Amino acid sequence: MNTRKSLLVVFSVMFIAAFMLSACQPVETTVEVVKTVEVPGQEVVVTVEVEVPGEEVTVVETQVVEVEREAFTTPHPILGDLKVRQALSHCINKLDLVKSVYPLASEESQQAAVIGSWIAPFHWAYPGDENITIYEYDPAKAAALFEEAGWTLGEGATVRTNEAGETLSLKFTTTTATFRQTWAAVLEQQMAECGVEMIRLHAPASWWFGDTTGLARRDFELGAYAWVGQVDPGGQTLYSCDQINSPANNWEGQNYPGWCNEEATAALKNANNTLLQEDRKRFYAEQQALWTADIPVIPLFNRVNTFATRADLEGFDPKPGEEYYTYNIQDWAIPGGDTLVLGFTQEPASMYGLVEDAYVMHEILMMMGAERAWTSQNYEFQPLQLTEMPTLESGKSENVPVAVSAGDTVIDANGDIVEAAAGVMVINSDGETVEFTDGVMMNQLTVNFEYRSDLTWPDGEPLKAEDLELGWNNKCDKDSGATSFITCDRTASVSFEGTTFTRAEWPGGQDPLYQAMANYYIYPAHRELSDGRVLADVPAAEWATLPEIAEQPWGFGPYHLTEWVKGEKMVFEAHPYYYGGAPTTPNAVVAFVTPENAEAQLLGGQVDTLGAETLVGVTEALDAAAQEGKLNVVVIPSTTWEHIDLALFVK
Numbered sequence: 001m002n003t004r005k006s007l008l009v010v011f012s013v014m015f016i017a018a019f020m021l022s023a024c025q026p027v028e029t030t031v032e033v034v035k036t037v038e039v040p041g042q043e044v045v046v047t048v049e050v051e052v053p054g055e056e057v058t059v060v061e062t063q064v065v066e067v068e069r070e071a072f073t074t075p076h077p078i079l080g081d082l083k084v085r086q087a088l089s090h091c092i093n094k095l096d097l098v099k100s101v102y103p104l105a106s107e108e109s110q111q112a113a114v115i116g117s118w119i120a121p122f123h124w125a126y127p128g129d130e131n132i133t134i135y136e137y138d139p140a141k142a143a144a145l146f147e148e149a150g151w152t153l154g155e156g157a158t159v160r161t162n163e164a165g166e167t168l169s170l171k172f173t174t175t176t177a178t179f180r181q182t183w184a185a186v187l188e189q190q191m192a193e194c195g196v197e198m199i200r201l202h203a204p205a206s207w208w209f210g211d212t213t214g215l216a217r218r219d220f221e222l223g224a225y226a227w228v229g230q231v232d233p234g235g236q237t238l239y240s241c242d243q244i245n246s247p248a249n250n251w252e253g254q255n256y257p258g259w260c261n262e263e264a265t266a267a268l269k270n271a272n273n274t275l276l277q278e279d280r281k282r283f284y285a286e287q288q289a290l291w292t293a294d295i296p297v298i299p300l301f302n303r304v305n306t307f308a309t310r311a312d313l314e315g316f317d318p319k320p321g322e323e324y325y326t327y328n329i330q331d332w333a334i335p336g337g338d339t340l341v342l343g344f345t346q347e348p349a350s351m352y353g354l355v356e357d358a359y360v361m362h363e364i365l366m367m368m369g370a371e372r373a374w375t376s377q378n379y380e381f382q383p384l385q386l387t388e389m390p391t392l393e394s395g396k397s398e399n400v401p402v403a404v405s406a407g408d409t410v411i412d413a414n415g416d417i418v419e420a421a422a423g424v425m426v427i428n429s430d431g432e433t434v435e436f437t438d439g440v441m442m443n444q445l446t447v448n449f450e451y452r453s454d455l456t457w458p459d460g461e462p463l464k465a466e467d468l469e470l471g472w473n474n475k476c477d478k479d480s481g482a483t484s485f486i487t488c489d490r491t492a493s494v495s496f497e498g499t500t501f502t503r504a505e506w507p508g509g510q511d512p513l514y515q516a517m518a519n520y521y522i523y524p525a526h527r528e529l530s531d532g533r534v535l536a537d538v539p540a541a542e543w544a545t546l547p548e549i550a551e552q553p554w555g556f557g558p559y560h561l562t563e564w565v566k567g568e569k570m571v572f573e574a575h576p577y578y579y580g581g582a583p584t585t586p587n588a589v590v591a592f593v594t595p596e597n598a599e600a601q602l603l604g605g606q607v608d609t610l611g612a613e614t615l616v617g618v619t620e621a622l623d624a625a626a627q628e629g630k631l632n633v634v635v636i637p638s639t640t641w642e643h644i645d646l647a648l649f650v651k
Contacts, residue, residue, distance in 0.1 A: 072218060072246045072258055072649045078170065079221065079646045085295040087145035088646075089135035091194035097183040097642075098301045102635070104618035105304060109635040113301040117288045118227070118235065120302060120637065122320055123379045124277065125233045127285035133292040142194050153195045160195035169197040172644075173214070174224035176202045183300075183642070184224065198222070215256050218245065221647045223256065226303065229639040231321060231376045232513050233284060236272055239291065241265045258649045259296030272512055273431065275392055275399060275445070280512070298644040302637035305612035308599075308622050309632045310334070313608055315584065320637050321379035324366040325611055330558035330583040334608065339587040343607030345614045347567065347592045350550040352543060353521050354474070355481040359613050364570065364590060369557020369578075373451065373518040381515060385556060385579075387450045389515050396448045397514060401429035401441040404507050409492070410442060411508035417489055426508055442507040444492070449518040451499040455556045456577035457524045463556070464525070465496040470536055471522040472501070477540035487517060524554055558583040568592060602631065612638070 078084055094114045102110060116134045119126045143153075151160040151168045160168040172188070174180045184200055191198040208214040208225070215223060227238070237243050241260035243253035264287045271283035291297075307325060309316050315331035332340055348361035353371060365371035373385040381389050390396035404410055404420050412418045413425040413433045420426070420436050428434050429441040455463040474480050476488035492506045503517060511517070525536035529548055543549050551564055558580060559572035570590040574583050593601050598614050599621055601607045615622075618633055625631040 070246075070248060071651050072244075074650050076221070076647050076650050078168065079648060081149050082295070083145045083149040084151070085298075085646060086135065087142040087149065087194070088191075088196070089295060089298055090138045090142035090145065091190055091196065092135075092187065092298065092300070093137040093190055094300050095137075096190070097186055100183050100186045101179055102304055102617055104620065104623040105306075105635045109304060109637075113304055113637050115299045115302055115641055117292055117299055118238070118297065118641070118643070119233050119284065119288060120229055120320070120379070120639070120641065122637070123229065123233070125271075125281055125284040125379075127281070127288055131285055132288050135295075135298075139194055146195065151195070158192070158195065159197045167197060168195060169199065170221045171199045171201060172222040172224065173201045173203060173208065173220040175205045175208050177205070180224060180642075212251075215645075216245065216251055218256055218258065218647065220256075220645070223645040223647070224642065225645075226640050226642050229302075229379075229641060231379050231381065231516070234272065234512075235268055235287070239264065239287070239296070240268055257296035257645045257647060259291075259294065261290050261294055264290040264294075273427065273510060275397075275510060275512060275514060277391075277393075296646055296648060298646065300642045300644065303640040303642065304617070304635050305638045306615040306617055306622075307609070307611055307634040307636075308602055308615060308626075309609045309634070310602070310605070311629055311632050313632065316609065316632070316634070318612075318634060318636055319377035321639065322375055322377045323639075324363050326363050326366045327375045327377070327384075329367050329588065330578070330580055333584040338585060339589060340585050340609075341589045341591055341607045343593045343598055343601055343610050343614065344590055345593055345595045345598055350544070351553045351561075352481075352550045355544050360590075363611070363613075364561075365553070365555065367557055367559045367572065367588065368553065368555035368561060369575070370553050370555025371519075371521065373449070374516060385451055385455060386518060387452055390447050390449055390518075391515050396450065397446065399443050399445045399510070402444045402507055403439050404436070404442050406436075406438050409506050410436075411490065411506050411510075413508075417506065427510075443510060444504060444507045445509055445511070445514055446502065446504040447514050447517060449501040449503070451501070451518075452579055453499055454579040455499065456579070457527075457554050457556070458560045458575060458577065459524075459527075460577055461524065461526060463499050463522070465498055465500075466525040466536065467522050468499070468501045469494075469496045470525045471520055472496075474523065474540050474543065475520045479539065479541035481540075481544050487520075523549075527554065559588050 095110060098110045098113045102113070115121060116129065117126065117132055146160055146168070150162045153160050172184065174184060181202055188198045188200055203214065210216060213219065215225065237254045239255055239259060241262060242265070243255040244258050244260060245251045245253040245255065267283045267286035267290070271280045271287065274280060305318065307316070307318055312335055314333045315328065317328060318325035329340070334340070344360050346358060346360045348356055348358045348364065350356040351361060351365065353361065353365065362371060369385065373383070374389065375382050375384050383389050388394050388396065392399060406420055408420045410418060410420045410426060413427050418424055422436065424436040425433055426436050426440065426442060429443050434440065451463060457463070472494055475482060476485060478485070490505055490509050490511070492504045495502045501518065505511065523535055525534070527535045527548060529535060529538070529546065535548070538546065552561060556579065558575055558578050560575045561570060562573050563571040569592060572588040574586045591607055593607065595614065598610055599619065602610050603621065603625055618635065622631060622633055626633040
């Protein structure tokens with residue numbers, strides 16, 4: 001491997017200049033010139049221009065002083081070359097990687113998993129293949145690019161070398177997970193076919209994802225791992241210039257490749273500093289065009305989510321971007337059946353969402369309409385319990401300039417909650433980053449979450465302002481058991497009227513997910529507890545131990561929890577006042593099964609569905625049953641995407 005270092009070289013040059021002064025008498029004057037140049041190789045050619053008001057300049061002394069570079073500012077001797085990164089991209093047959101880990105998925109599902117950017121192709125922020133650079137599998141094109149970059153494959157050789165005789169060898173680091181070992185072995189072979197020696201290192205996850213090791217210290221050349229995509233792409237911590245982690249900034253940031261493109265950073269920050277989706281699409285398109293052209297990362301494929309149901313189950317329709325496949329359980333039906341049985345291999349410890357975060361708990365709360373007021377199918381928000389999404393475009397939200405005075409609470413240019421004062425950098429209402437001055441105009445966002453007027457609790461009582469307020473107050477009570485109060489802390493004011501909840505952020509707060517802030521738990525303030533109190537009178541510190549909260553929560557959804565037999569099942573019946581009308585199937589049961597017998601229970605008819613939280617892929621047993629028409633197997637791209645970070649700089 002090429003180990004030449006780039007140095008900063010300081011040339012200190014002494015000149016004696018003879019020039020004419022008064023009476024035409026020559027006077028010798030010494031002029032010292034210091035010039036710093038960056039030297040990428042071993043030969044140095046320096047031109048120093050000196051203006052002297054005379055006729056003769058004589059160089060009498062030259063000194064060369066080597067100055068050590070700051071860590072991670074020296075381009076990687078191989079990956080620092082764009083042609084090499086392009087060639088590596090053309091060497092990879094992404095579809096074969098997918099097939100190696102999902103061999104029994106349909107060809108359509110396998111192809112759909114392949115990605116060309118860090119934003120999934122079915123996401124609203126993806127600009128389309130025609131607006132980014134796509135690197136198709138093309139070994140011939142890869143070979144030509146390697147040749148142009150000086151890496152040739154000699155006669156009879158299996159690994160490319162350069163003029164210095166150094167081999168094209170790269171260390172590939174990832175975890176020991178069987179999943180990654182499987183596709184990494186295929187990648188290794190693909191690289192070998194391109195004349196690249198890929199040395200695999202499968203490290204413990206504790207080291208690879210450690211706070212002071214692996215990725216956090218940029219200890220890799222090719223580094224493979226996964227990110228989870230979101231409805232809101234974000235991306236600033238991943239690909240902004242100011243998020244490159246290094247010793248100089250105490251390793252803060254997640255831009256592990258060390259990629260800095262000022263134009264791309266500006267586009268990314270602009271995308272996260274406007275609330276209008278059309279503007280955000282344009283900025284994200286600009287960033288992705290530059291990102292795919294520069295190739296700091298090679299995107300590979302989305303992982304897939306696998307679901308299996310009995311063959312005659314109707315209405316089952318999981319969607320990419322929607323985390324909880326029970327979002328439309330009211331439409332599920334079994335011809336002639338009156339009960340749905342969902343098989344879960346996990347059991348929640350509690351149904352109190354502020355202290356429990358198990359995936360299955362969210363699935364169950366979704367069935368009950370006790371968690372979210374919206375869905376996110378295909379990465380787009382759709383109203384569920386709201387009359388409409390409270391966007392700026394709909395008129396349910398407004399973003400207006402307000403004058404800010406010294407001492408006011410604001411969100412500064414870094415997104416931190418601070419007191420407005422001299423020296424604080426803020427973003428004014430024109431989108432400019434400026435130093436705070438008294439009276440500066442800053443945007444303040446106010447959102448009106450208007451809930452449906454027909455939302456009704458299981459006891460027949462309609463949703464009231466007191467219920468909305470109780471839910472918000474509990475969420476923001478420091479004794480509630482919640483682990484995060486970010487949304488609460490960023491809130492300047494709230495108000496509740498009828499079935500509308502209004503929230504205003506501190507000036508400067510421009511959260512791109514503003515329309516989804518209704519994602520908090522609403523509780524019936526009037527509900528009478530077993531001890532005679534009503535819920536509104538109970539301190540937040542006691543909620544986690546209340547049976548009515550932890551074991552028997554209420555919601556507005558199609559099903560109402562009636563019984564929980566710990567370790568065995570949860571029993572649900574149709575919500576008597578569900579705003580969507582009676583669910584197609586009147587009863588539902590969540591049966592707790594073991595991972596070892598989950599598929600057997602589905603094949604035997606004891607359960608009707610198994611979700612992605614249980615199934616890691618299509619097994620031979622599931623595939624055979626599907627081929628025989630006994631089961632329906634559904635495979636969709638998940639939000640998790642596998643990729644390879646390229647180390648653009650070395651220590």
